[in-house]
Amino acid sequence: MVMQRIVKPKTQRGKRFLQSREPKIHENTKTATFVKGGNTSETISQILKELHILKKPNSVTYKRRNILRPFEDETPLEYFAQKSDSALFMFGSHSKKRPHNIVVGRMFDYHVLDMVEFGVEKFQSMFDIKGSKCAVGTKPCIMFAGDIFDQDGEYKRIKNLFLDFFRGTLVEQIRLAGLEHVVIITAIEGKIYIRNYRILMKKSGSRTPRIELEDMGPSLDLTVRRTKLASNDLYKRALKVPKTAKPKKTKNISQDPFGSKLGRIHMQKQDLSKLQTRKLKGLKRKRGEEVNTAKSKKSKPSETV
Amino acid sequence: MADLVASVLRSVAEKETKYKTIEVLKDIDVDIDEGNLLVSDTNPFDLTKFRSNKEDFFKNLARDNTQLLINRIWQLPTEKEDDVIVAKLPEPKTKIPREKPIPSAKHVTKWEHYARLKGIARRKKGRMEWDEQAKEWRPRWGYKRANDETKDWFIEIPDNADPYEDQFEKRKKEKKERTAKNELQRLRNIARSQKMKVPGVGLTPTENPSKEQLGKVLAMAKKSTASIGTFTETLPMEKTSKYAGKKRKFEPNYGDIKKETSKQLEIFKNLHSDQPVVDVNKASNLVLNQEDASRAKWKKENPFGPKKSGKRSKMGGRGYYKGGGKEKKGKGGRGGNMKGGRGGNMKGGRGGNMKGGRGGNMKGGRGGNMKGGRGGNMKGGRGGNMKGGRGFFSNK
Known part of the structure; x- marks a missing residue:
């Protein structure tokens, strides 16, 4: 899928760079940008820093302050998205009106799709918690708890957003020993709690290990402030799966509830005249007859010539 | 038996005390x-x-x-x-929104569109080419390429060329023109794919301009003055060029009532009649396109198959079966373009005007409308091409 450009890239390297950013059928892993607002509290700076660490290597941080208000003007964020080719963003700011404020959002085609603003009530840094941390770039297990995540429209979207934000690379295979990070997002009593744990696998006497968890941090207690969610129409468009990426339908093979494979075979109509019945001496052809018939067949073409 | 059960139970109990369970119970x-x-x-x-x-x-x-x-x-x-x-x-x-929209299918260029219609398959060329001088295989293009013209240290001046013309400079210029033309075509293809109105390019430099092209050039040159050709002088007996374009003429706002009524009546008649108005040009083009498409399909199905019998006349067959491709004179080798079975469009293929080697472009076959295919006038020994099949006005 070569994009049509009026100005062609001048070097091969430039071409490759542009190709890496083109829309694809199987997309790249979404990267996240972390942007500091005009004023940030220490909590907010620390949150951005630590989530950046968790999102590594699919994350970019902007070190300088950027005075912008995502809910009033999205264009600067869209510019950042374009610049570092990232579809996820987290913006942190601190003001009298909205203390300890973070905005989590995602882009579609370099335009803001969903954006949710949270107030941070409580924060515990991962460096305040003793113990080892998970390795960089591990794919986390993500848990959502609370029935509101499946009932409320807004929370449904927030759940999807957080899953999108944390899930990292899409993989076909996973190393069993490499599962070491858990993010649990719980919604109770109007608040959202995010906790990070490290998995410890213990012996259980069977093949499957017994799981124990260890606090890893960061831990956040959030309240939802403003939201800006995509219209259903746009969201639907963003969800579209290309035809070629869809798995092929397997025809005529099915499974019954017991897990055994069933196949359907289509057969051609059997020629019953060739069916071998019981051999009887009386039904056998005589030799003389056969010769006669063969002769008559052979003589046919000569007649026509 | 009881012992066995007891021992199994004991071992399970031991296990439970030794290890914590991996089972989790949830209501939902x-x-x-x-x-x-x-x-x-x-x-x-x-x-x-x-x-x-x-x-x-x-x-x-x-x-x-x-x-x-x-x-x-x-x-x-x-x-x-x-x-x-x-x-x-x-x-x-869980469905998660995409980062970017689904990539659109690749746009076909004008040539690709044409090739598909005609069933012209892409011929794969190898990356390496034999270099006659170096006696080795070299890349077809790029650095250290085979048969590199730019590396020539001398060029023989062609027979009929101006001896004072710089042949090296000429080559360079030609190359530049070719790249420019290619770039232009690329941009035009982009514009075409976006359904923009593609502006006419006027005339691109061609090696051997035809009479038609020269006529166009002349008409354009005459117009290319500050006064848009108002004061361009004409020769005494010169006719107005057919490429000069037509001036629009409007009917007067009032006056000819008769004409107006007849026009209105004509429209009225069309509105009332059951028979649809047929655009003959469009319809004939449609039929021709369909013919092409079916031929392309057939060609694809039997790449080396025999000629389809019965459809084409024996004489005016495909160009490459006939002598047209190999003239001894002029710029030959264009016989391959000859198309059978499409004579309908041909107008005024006056053999007398033809010069070396362009016979190949003529379309034979079912030359229904073919006018004046007078092979007798033709020069350069390609009379053989002109056997225009079952043409109504052919010279048989």
């Missing part, structure tokens, strides 16, 4: 999406526990859910890769 089954490593727990919370100690509550909740996920993942088919055990994850169930 949690929803697990292994592809995303996602667990959605919709069980109601025990609020008293939550209020007494939040951190412990979250940790226990997370532990139970993780255990459920791990139990599920450990049941997936595993493989051993480089001494590590990996589990094969199924496709993710």
Whole structure:
């Protein structure tokens, strides 16, 4: 899928760079940008820093302050998205009106799709918690708890957003020993709690290990402030799966509830005249007859010539 | 028997005391999406526990859910890769929006469109080419390419060329013109794909301009003055060029009532009649296109197959069967373009005007409308091409 450009890239390297950013059928892993607002509290700076660490290597941080208000003007964020080719963003700011404020959002085609603003009530840094941390770039297990995540429209979207934000690379295979990070997002009593744990696998006497968890941090207690969610129409468009990426339908093979494979075979109509019945001496052809018939067949073409 | 049961029970009990259980009980089954490593727990919370100690509550909740996920993942088919055990994850169930829209299909260029219609297959060229001088295989293009013209240190001046013309400069200029033309065509293709109105390019430099092209050039040159050709002088007996374009003429606002009524009546008649108005040009083009398409399809199906019998006349067949391709004079080798069976468009193929080697462009076959294909006038020994099949006005 070569994009049509009026100005062609001048070097091969430039071409490759542009190709890496083109829309694809199987997309790249979404990267996240972390942007500091005009004023940030220490909590907010620390949150951005630590989530950046968790999102590594699919994350970019902007070190300088950027005075912008995502809910009033999205264009600067869209510019950042374009610049570092990232579809996820987290913006942190601190003001009298909205203390300890973070905005989590995602882009579609370099335009803001969903954006949710949270107030941070409580924060515990991962460096305040003793113990080892998970390795960089591990794919986390993500848990959502609370029935509101499946009932409320807004929370449904927030759940999807957080899953999108944390899930990292899409993989076909996973190393069993490499599962070491858990993010649990719980919604109770109007608040959202995010906790990070490290998995410890213990012996259980069977093949499957017994799981124990260890606090890893960061831990956040959030309240939802403003939201800006995509219209259903746009969201639907963003969800579209290309035809070629869809798995092929397997025809005529099915499974019954017991897990055994069933196949359907289509057969051609059997020629019953060739069916071998019981051999009887009386039904056998005589030799003389056969010769006669063969002769008559052979003589046919000569007649026509 | 009883002993056996007792021993089994004892061992299980021992195991339980030694190891903690991996089983988790939930009122409502949690929803697990292994592809995303996602667990959605919709069980109601025990609020008293939550209020007494939040951190412990979250940790226990997370532990139970993780255990459920791990139990599920450990049941997936595993493989051993480089001494590590990996589990094969199924496709993710939860739908997540894309980062960018679905890529659009590649736009076909004008040539690709034409080639598809005609069933012209792409011929794959090898990357390497034999270099006669160096006696070795070299890349077809790029650095150190085979048969590199730019590396020539001398060029023989052609017979009829101006001896004072710089042949090196000429080559360079020609190359530049070719690249410019290609770039232009690329841009035009982009514009075409975006359904923009593609502006006419006027005339691109061509090696051997035809009479038609020269006529166009002349008409354009005459117009290319500050006064848009108002004061351009004409020769005494010069006719107005047919490429000069027509001036629009408008009917007067009032006056000829008769003409107006007849026009209105004509429209009225068309509105009332059952028979649809047929655009003859469009209809004939449609038929021709269909013919081309069916031929292309046939060609694709039998790439080396025999000629389709019965459709084409014996004489005016495909160009490459006839002598037209190999003239001794002039710029030959264009016989291959000759098309059978499409004579309908041909107008005024006056053989008398023809010069070396362009006979190949003539379209024979069912030359229904062919006018004046007078092969007798033709020069350069290509009379053989002109056998125009079953033409109404052919010279038979």
